Amino acid sequence: MFEIPFLRPNLVKKERLLSYFAQIEESRIYSNYGPLNKKFEERVIDQMFQGTGAAVTVHNATLGLMLAISQSKRPQGKYAVMPSFTFAATPLAAEWCGLEPYFLDIERDDWQMNRDQLERTVEKLGPQIAVVVPYATFGTAIDLSVYNMLVHRGIPVVIDAAASFGTVTPEEAAQFGKGFTGAVVFSFHATKTFGIGEGGLVYSADRDLIQRIRQAGNFGFSSARESVMPGLNSKISEYTAAIALATFDQFQTSIDKRKAIIDSYRRELARTGLLEQGWSVQKIQGNVPLQFFSILSPSSLDNREVVHRLAAHSIEARTYFSPACHQQKHFKRYPHSNLRVTEHVAKHIVSLPLWEEMNETTVQTIVGALASMGGEASK
Numbered sequence: 001m002f003e004i005p006f007l008r009p010n011l012v013k014k015e016r017l018l019s020y021f022a023q024i025e026e027s028r029i030y031s032n033y034g035p036l037n038k039k040f041e042e043r044v045i046d047q048m049f050q051g052t053g054a055a056v057t058v059h060n061a062t063l064g065l066m067l068a069i070s071q072s073k074r075p076q077g078k079y080a081v082m083p084s085f086t087f088a089a090t091p092l093a094a095e096w097c098g099l100e101p102y103f104l105d106i107e108r109d110d111w112q113m114n115r116d117q118l119e120r121t122v123e124k125l126g127p128q129i130a131v132v133v134p135y136a137t138f139g140t141a142i143d144l145s146v147y148n149m150l151v152h153r154g155i156p157v158v159i160d161a162a163a164s165f166g167t168v169t170p171e172e173a174a175q176f177g178k179g180f181t182g183a184v185v186f187s188f189h190a191t192k193t194f195g196i197g198e199g200g201l202v203y204s205a206d207r208d209l210i211q212r213i214r215q216a217g218n219f220g221f222s223s224a225r226e227s228v229m230p231g232l233n234s235k236i237s238e239y240t241a242a243i244a245l246a247t248f249d250q251f252q253t254s255i256d257k258r259k260a261i262i263d264s265y266r267r268e269l270a271r272t273g274l275l276e277q278g279w280s281v282q283k284i285q286g287n288v289p290l291q292f293f294s295i296l297s298p299s300s301l302d303n304r305e306v307v308h309r310l311a312a313h314s315i316e317a318r319t320y321f322s323p324a325c326h327q328q329k330h331f332k333r334y335p336h337s338n339l340r341v342t343e344h345v346a347k348h349i350v351s352l353p354l355w356e357e358m359n360e361t362t363v364q365t366i367v368g369a370l371a372s373m374g375g376e377a378s379k
């Protein structure tokens, strides 16, 4: 046991669920896009996306990615172009859709898919591309103009925005993804900022796309209960919808708590001068209620060593996403571009604790432990 664990998920307390559970007993509807599910989807669209577009819940983001890719991919295409620096669920979802992942590098500053490589890959692979699947790394907003352009040119885009539910973009002052006509997939896994156990949501400004995903997620049934498209069962139960509604009721409080902790991290990093000593952080766009706090260790110190030394201070840290996808046994066979930045980041990424009961002192202890490892003198 660590004195400072990496995560302490803080799901909604049972008292807040009771009134919603009572509604389930009343309606005697337990699943199949029931009344609580409908209410949750409506609240998300009205309150987070300012009434623009449509959304459908899914049992987890992996299923959301599978359905979104399956419903948007070009039938003749072979590849799902994506960054290697993402969670294994992204390439796995592409495989379930009969596609091969094609891995690209990330940008040095914000760790999102490399734009030059993407442009060159689009030129090179042409119609062999079935779909492009960028990742909004660790919850950051990403520049949608590039992807709007691809959609405009007929190249489907599904954004893995697993950790971006609650991220507000500076230009729109709305939830990241608002207005995008490709698909945007969010995860509600217990470890995410909007954690409900298992769950997720697919958003798009294209209402027809969401309608097709909703149908595919219910066995591909037509209104006559005949399978008319490739389908599966991705529905959440009304109990899960109840947890989602109760979580939504107090989401702003969770976001505020996380923001205070993120501010503490930034203050401590500035005070200790670590960012002048070879440590670095992601350049983030928008207001992001992070799931955990990521930092890169100096070139002379790899992340395994940092995690090991933090453990000696009874602090638990992780190394998301290391190994990167192209380094994992199952994905090694797939084509990829030059992945220099990904390989550097995979060697130096350290994910630091972030949970809602943490305070300034906890953050000081963690950053103090990093500072005791030294760095590189600035030149």
Ligand SMILES: *Cc1c(COP(=O)(O)O)cnc(C)c1O
Binding pocket: 059, 060, 061, 062, 063, 086, 087, 089, 090, 135, 160, 162, 163, 186, 187, 188, 189, 199, 200
């Ligand atoms: C968490 C996560 C997923 C998977 O979400 P689930 O809801 O657990 O299926 C996919 N992609 C990324 C980048 C994630 O962080």
